[in-house]
Amino acid sequence: MAQITALGKNPNLNVLLGNLSELVELHLDGVNISAHGAQWCQAISSSLPKLRVLSLSTCNLSGPFDSSLLKLHSLSVIRIENNNLSTQVPEFFSNFTNLTSLRLSSSGLYGTFPEKIFQVPTLQTIDLSGNSQLQGSLPEFPKNASLQSLVLNGANFSGQLLPNSIGNLKRLSKIDISTCNFTGPIPRSMGDLTQLLTGQINSPHWENLTNLVNLDMRHNLLDGTIPPSLFSLPVLQKLQLANNQFSGQLLGFATISVLDTLDLSSNHLEGPIPMSIFNLRELKILSLPSNNFSSSFPLNRLQQLKNLSALDLSYNRLLFKK
Structure with a gap:
């Protein structure tokens, strides 16, 4: 799978992303993830090593940004707008x-x-x-x-x-x-x-x-x-x-x-x-x-x-x- 675009509510990111190691684009804009920084950062960085596009606008995310994101060596696009970081x-x-x-x-x-x-x-x-x-x-x-x-x-x-x-x-x-x-x-x-x-x-x-x-x-x-x-x-x-x-x-x-x-x-x-x-x-x-x-x-x-x-x-x- 090359990319995923999801609509829904309160997904468990570890479950959602667990078997998607080939994913290069993740678009979850508008999904009510409701997770704090370490949770969503670590779930993404540990599951998606090839990720290039990360789009999580209006997801009810909170901070802080976790340094585990540095594992995403190919990351090119970061779109995390309209959250309460x-x-x-x-x-x-x-x-x-x-x-x-x-x-x-x-x-x-x-x-x-x-x-x-x-x-x-x-x-x-x-x-x-x-x-x-x-x-x-x-x-x-x-x-x-x-x-x-x-x-x-x-x-x-x-x-x-x-x-x-x-x-x-x-x-x-x-x-x-x-x-x-x-x-x-x-x-x-x-x-x-x-x-x-x-x-x-x-x-x-x-x-x-x-x-x-x-x-x-x-x-x-x-x-x-x-x-x-x-x-x-x-x-x-x-x-x-x-x-x-x-x-x-x-x-x-x-x-x-x-x-x-x-x-x-x-x-x-x-x-x-x-x-x-x-x-x-x-x-x-x-x-x-x-x-x-x-x-x-x-x-x-x-x-x-x-x-x-x-x-x-x-x-x-x-x-x-x-």
Whole structure:
């Protein structure tokens, strides 16, 4: 048997897995296992030596993680979301040399997240969202890093957002760090991509992020100006920078863009709204309230945004004209 997907209630893992030593994928999401850390970890590690995929979301599991999991030398995917683990994340997760996906969202994690886990060269996806007591910061990333998706929203990460080595994340396509505690600024002298999501993001290196699809940095303390090159990223669809401290004018930009969501609300942006916004032909959501935008705004040009479904320009100092 190559994999097992089970639906049911309160299975005895030792009985269920006892004769399945060839299993490489285990999906028990939604099954009420109701076991503490040593029980479920040891049952799996002793029975499934070839396991590559472990998916136990919403299983009523508790912690802590047991080191017996290290027996699973081929483990690549760990998905243990929406549980009540109430534990810390052990540093031994960084010893899974084949790890590609680590999803631990909304599982009651606390303490400091080990930086070494971010540095696993094969890691492509990490989701720690919804763990409000989980603290941490981002480390130096290794060369040839594989990270594609970084989701930390609602976790208590803080400090310098991205290190100098962010330029090593050439495959990065999704970043969600909303409702964290990152602050800025950082030095502008950093190399390629180093200003991706931190402090002052007015860097010329944004144009290198050619795989970025979704950039969500809402509810932080990021400041400085917003670089025009953001609007020209070839596959960027959602740009969400609301509830920060960005200031200065929003400059005109080239409009080779597939952007469908632009949310810059609740910042300190000022001056006129650039007319190049009307060339964002895929735009569905335009949200610019609670800034200091001024000057006139040509309502008639909104007709150019054929796909627009939500518009918010409230609490600015705009003069509307036909």
